[in-house]
Amino acid sequence: MGALHAGHTRLVDTARAENDVVVVSVFVNPIQFGPQEDFGRYPRDWERDLKVLEVAEVDAVYRPSAAEMYPPDATTRVRVGGIADALEGTARPGHFEGVATVVTKLFAAVDPDRAYFGQKDAQQVAVVQRLVRDLDLGVEVRIVPTVREPDGLALSSRNVYLSADERRAATSLSATLREAAEAYASGERDPLKLRARMAARLALEPLVGLEYAELVDPATFEKPGTLAVIAARVGKTRLIDNHDLAKPFPG
Numbered sequence: 001m002g003a004l005h006a007g008h009t010r011l012v013d014t015a016r017a018e019n020d021v022v023v024v025s026v027f028v029n030p031i032q033f034g035p036q037e038d039f040g041r042y043p044r045d046w047e048r049d050l051k052v053l054e055v056a057e058v059d060a061v062y063r064p065s066a067a068e069m070y071p072p073d074a075t076t077r078v079r080v081g082g083i084a085d086a087l088e089g090t091a092r093p094g095h096f097e098g099v100a101t102v103v104t105k106l107f108a109a110v111d112p113d114r115a116y117f118g119q120k121d122a123q124q125v126a127v128v129q130r131l132v133r134d135l136d137l138g139v140e141v142r143i144v145p146t147v148r149e150p151d152g153l154a155l156s157s158r159n160v161y162l163s164a165d166e167r168r169a170a171t172s173l174s175a176t177l178r179e180a181a182e183a184y185a186s187g188e189r190d191p192l193k194l195r196a197r198m199a200a201r202l203a204l205e206p207l208v209g210l211e212y213a214e215l216v217d218p219a220t221f222e223k224p225g226t227l228a229v230i231a232a233r234v235g236k237t238r239l240i241d242n243h244d245l246a247k248p249f250p251g
Contacts, residue, residue: 082130
């Protein structure tokens with residue numbers, strides 16, 4: 001959705017290494033934002049984004065307008081059932097319907113062989129994988145690991161909203177995932193204990209308001225599983241992060 005950072009360029013670099021032609025879509029999708037969410041103030045810097053993509057040697061940029069994507073009489077929406085209903089689906093009603101609709105339209109416009117998504121948006125990745133499978137879209141969905149700051153904070157366009165104190169507090173999300181992965185590596189397998197450990201760790205940070213900390217299957221998002229997923233508000237900014245506890249935490 002623009003406001004490009006090193007996580008996005010990692011997607012481009014991975015795509016460049018695996019394909020002859022790389023196309024990047026830049027579109028702040030209005031129908032995946034709820035009425036009280038940040039569509040109006042979501043960071044937009046087209047000139048900077050274009051320079052970033054030129055340096056990354058992208059072959060083409062697809063930047064449709066909202067009017068082109070959603071004419072006034074357009075009524076069709078794409079809904080993925082089940083996997084899109086829990087967690088982010090509950091917290092952000094209609095979000096994944098907006099995601100599934102725009103992804104379907106982007107795939108139709110570009111007709112890619114492969115599509116690249118970041119692991120940070122783990123449930124979105126799972127929803128897109130199910131969408132592609134269920135509708136026989138013929139696109140290979142490639143997942144690229146989350147890119148993090150040196151202190152562990154997952155890169156996000158919304159990080160620009162954070163004050164200095166909030167930015168410091170936000171590192172508690174990755175610290176919580178790291179500690180949960182260490183507990184798992186030490187033999188803890190009880191999902192209730194692991195979840196309680198994550199919630200207790202985040203409760204130590206007064207600027208963080210936890211929405212959920214769960215352990216789910218990474219493919220189905222059913223509980224229990226090894227993928228630790230967190231959503232929290234740091235100040236007024238909503239952040240998400242995740243890590244598969246069966247794997248060492250990076251860094």
